[in-house]
Amino acid sequence: MTHHSAPDELSRLLDTASAPPAPPLDRLSAGLEAAMREQDRKRRPVGRTWGAALAASCLVALGAGLMWQNVLTTPPDTQTFSDADSFASELLGETELAEVQTTEISDWP
Amino acid sequence: MSAPSVFDPLAGQLRRLARGDRAAAATVVAALGPRAHRIAWRLLRNDADAEEVAQEALIRLWKAAPDWVAGRARVETWLHTVVTNLCFDRLRKAGRFIDGAEAPEPADETALADMVLVAGDTRARVDAALAALPDRQRAAIVLTHFEDLPAVEAGAVLGVSVEALESLLARGRRALRAALVAEKSELLASLGAGGAR
Numbered sequence: 001m002t003h004h005s006a007p008d009e010l011s012r013l014l015d016t017a018s019a020p021p022a023p024p025l026d027r028l029s030a031g032l033e034a035a036m037r038e039q040d041r042k043r044r045p046v047g048r049t050w051g052a053a054l055a056a057s058c059l060v061a062l063g064a065g066l067m068w069q070n071v072l073t074t075p076p077d078t079q080t081f082s083d084a085d086s087f088a089s090e091l092l093g094e095t096e097l098a099e100v101q102t103t104e105i106s107d108w109p
Numbered sequence: 110m111s112a113p114s115v116f117d118p119l120a121g122q123l124r125r126l127a128r129g130d131r132a133a134a135a136t137v138v139a140a141l142g143p144r145a146h147r148i149a150w151r152l153l154r155n156d157a158d159a160e161e162v163a164q165e166a167l168i169r170l171w172k173a174a175p176d177w178v179a180g181r182a183r184v185e186t187w188l189h190t191v192v193t194n195l196c197f198d199r200l201r202k203a204g205r206f207i208d209g210a211e212a213p214e215p216a217d218e219t220a221l222a223d224m225v226l227v228a229g230d231t232r233a234r235v236d237a238a239l240a241a242l243p244d245r246q247r248a249a250i251v252l253t254h255f256e257d258l259p260a261v262e263a264g265a266v267l268g269v270s271v272e273a274l275e276s277l278l279a280r281g282r283r284a285l286r287a288a289l290v291a292e293k294s295e296l297l298a299s300l301g302a303g304g305a306r
Contacts, residue, residue: 010282013289014254017235020150023143024160031164032134032171040129 119184120177127174138167141185144256145192151251152196154240162199166191182265189258189266193248200244207243238288246281249274 119140125133145166150159169191170184177184200206239247245267252263253274264274 010286010289011254013231013235014239014250014285016231017239017255018232020147020159021156023146023163025138025142027160028142028146028164028167029135029138032138032167033131035168035171036129036131036134 117179117183117185120179123170123174123177123184124179126171127177134171137170141170141188142167144185145188148189148192148251148256149196151239151255152193152244152248153199154236158199162192162195165195183262186262186265189252189262190268193252193266196248197244208245234289238285241288242281242284246277246284249277250281250285253278 119137122133122136122140126137142163146159146163149162149166150156153159153162166188170188173187197206239250242250248267249263252258252266253260258266260271260274264271267274267277269277
């Protein structure tokens with residue numbers, strides 16, 4: 001490159017060209033940070049939405065789980081089954097009684 | 110065959126930048142901003158445009174940071190390419206882009222010199238001669254002469270081989286000589302008397 005070798009006349013002339021102004025590093029930094037903040041701001045609502053949806057899903061799942069656990073662990077309606085058992089035993093008892101009574105009647109002199 | 114890995118101390122900063130690290134952003138701007146701004150200014154010759162281009166290029170670098178593959182290319186070369194292309198885009202949109210293929214070589218050494226006779230001093234004459242160059246030739250001179258980039262890197266920035274870059278440089282220097290020949294003795298004498306800036 002011409003600049004690395006001994007400067008020729010043209011290179012010396014080029015060195016007289018106007019120099020650029022000082023780079024506005026503060027503004028460039030601020031601009032980049034503003035872009036980063038803008039992206040953060042755009043991402044945040046999406047994060048919130050997803051977070052809210054996830055929390056709602058968790059709550060629904062937890063509720064469903066608790067309800068299912070309740071179904072599995074709650075003992076059967078003992079009164080109803082007890083009534084049925086007693087009804088069956090009463091029915092059986094009446095039948096046996098009837099048979100006994102029948103026997104007794106037929107054997108009656 | 111894989112491309113040779115390129116060591117780049119800025120790649121680490123770029124990884125931090127990708128994670129939104131504000132300190133890394135400041136470091137990257139301090140490291141890359143000045144040269145990006147200088148290149149843009151020398152190609153566009155306008156403070157506001159140069160700042161906008163440098164800003165846009167840095168934002169594009171930040172956006173590219175998450176997908177950056179370390180070792181594939183130098184961060185600085187990538188940024189200079191973006192800056193140069195953004196400048197060319199602006200010049201095209203403004204109808205100011207001068208393609209080297211379209212620009213005729215100066216027919217004689219006074220053709221462009223006439224353009225700079227109106228300039229008042231050495232600096233203005235050199236500025237005018239540079240401004241009259243086709244844009245890719247000017248970019249080649251800006252990258253190699255003013256920014257001291259090696260030919261390989263300047264060629265990569267302009268998307269051409271080293272041979273093509275040398276051709277751009279040769280044509281650019283020929284045009285500049287033609288533009289400044291009439292004043293060369295006078296200008297060099299003034300440099301000798303006043304000292305180069």
